[in-house]
Amino acid sequence: MVCCITVRMMVNSTLHYFIFSTYMYVGSLKYLYFLLTAMLYMLIVFVNIFLIVLICMNRSLHEPMYIFLCSLFVNELYGSTGLFPLLLVQILSDVHTVSAPLCFLQIFCLYTYAQVEFCNLAVMSYDRYLAICCPLQYNTLMTFNRAVTLIAGMWIYSYVKFLITLFLTITLPFCGNIINSLYCHNYLVVKLACSDIQVNNIYGIFGSVLTVLVPLLPILFSYTKILQVCFSGSQQTRRKAISTCTPHLASLINFSFGCMFEILQSRFNMASVPSIVRIILSLYFLLIQPLLNPVMYSMQLSRIRNTCKHLLSFKIKAGCKCQS
Numbered sequence: 001m002v003c004c005i006t007v008r009m010m011v012n013s014t015l016h017y018f019i020f021s022t023y024m025y026v027g028s029l030k031y032l033y034f035l036l037t038a039m040l041y042m043l044i045v046f047v048n049i050f051l052i053v054l055i056c057m058n059r060s061l062h063e064p065m066y067i068f069l070c071s072l073f074v075n076e077l078y079g080s081t082g083l084f085p086l087l088l089v090q091i092l093s094d095v096h097t098v099s100a101p102l103c104f105l106q107i108f109c110l111y112t113y114a115q116v117e118f119c120n121l122a123v124m125s126y127d128r129y130l131a132i133c134c135p136l137q138y139n140t141l142m143t144f145n146r147a148v149t150l151i152a153g154m155w156i157y158s159y160v161k162f163l164i165t166l167f168l169t170i171t172l173p174f175c176g177n178i179i180n181s182l183y184c185h186n187y188l189v190v191k192l193a194c195s196d197i198q199v200n201n202i203y204g205i206f207g208s209v210l211t212v213l214v215p216l217l218p219i220l221f222s223y224t225k226i227l228q229v230c231f232s233g234s235q236q237t238r239r240k241a242i243s244t245c246t247p248h249l250a251s252l253i254n255f256s257f258g259c260m261f262e263i264l265q266s267r268f269n270m271a272s273v274p275s276i277v278r279i280i281l282s283l284y285f286l287l288i289q290p291l292l293n294p295v296m297y298s299m300q301l302s303r304i305r306n307t308c309k310h311l312l313s314f315k316i317k318a319g320c321k322c323q324s
Contacts, residue, residue, distance in 0.1 A: 021180050034091045043291065048290065051073050055073075064144065065124075066303075066304075067147045072124070083283075108166050111162050112158045115162060116154060116158045117289070121219070121252050122215035126222050129222035129225050131244070132241050132245075133226065157214075168203060174193055177192065182282060229241070258289065
């Protein structure tokens with residue numbers, strides 16, 4: 001027993017870093033890839049911060065629907081920051097290594113980002129259900145304080161749920177340090193363990209079920225009720241439902257697709273898929289979603305679109321006055 005504990009401590013103590021094996025040698029093209037990736041990251045940061053500030057500074061947007069959107073945009077910044085800085089460093093580096101603590105930190109950021117994203121979309125679907133199906137009681141059922149409570153609850157729930165998963169991973173003894181990915185992935189790290197990972201697998205399945213079911217149930221309930229109202233309601237009600245639910249459904253489908261491919265890629269052998277396609281699809285939900293949400297919601301929601309137009313016209317008029 002003492003020998004086993006000693007060996008376990010020695011294995012853990014010698015693991016200081018992980019190696020990413022998916023990066024390909026591209027020569028001087030790495031500077032072009034770095035520039036394009038950095039520009040994408042700056043664009044994501046700009047559009048999300050712009051809309052967060054717009055919602056916070058404009059009192060007419062201090063409503064539950066826009067508070068949930070603000071939380072969504074904050075999460076896009078959070079998830080992007082969990083990926084891009086390390087990704088940019090790896091693109092420029094000739095040796096693709098990451099320290100173990102930084103790897104575990106990235107795992108925590110990316111997995112909680114995905115959990116918060118699903119929960120945020122679930123809460124937004126419930127908010128749309130109340131607005132469309134119970135318009136007269138909406139202001140009573142969905143107050144500003146209740147919206148803030150729901151946001152705080154889903155962030156805390158996501159953090160606590162994944163902390164258990166991360167603790168089970170960190171305490172494993174590792175016999176290898178090569179990760180077949182562009183970034184740190186919890187399941188791929190667990191596969192490097194040289195001890196029994198049955199507990200990790202059981203809790204991983206349980207956590208995956210919670211990750212899917214907890215957001216899925218309110219989403220299915222909300223859209224079932226919304227569809228019932230659309231089929232039996234007036235044309236104006238139908239138009240309102242389509243205008244407010246289209247960006248939400250597009251965001252939900254896009255994010256689900258990206259997450260589904262990443263889960264399949266980590267669990268099954270995808271050697272038959274071209275490497276460049278695997279790389280693009282593995283980063284899909286982390287690259288497209290943080291940019292798609294702010295652009296799509298700002299274009300689809302008339303109040304955000306009109307506020308942006310008003311702000312732009314105000315700046316143009318102010319610039320003309322300064323020149324004159």
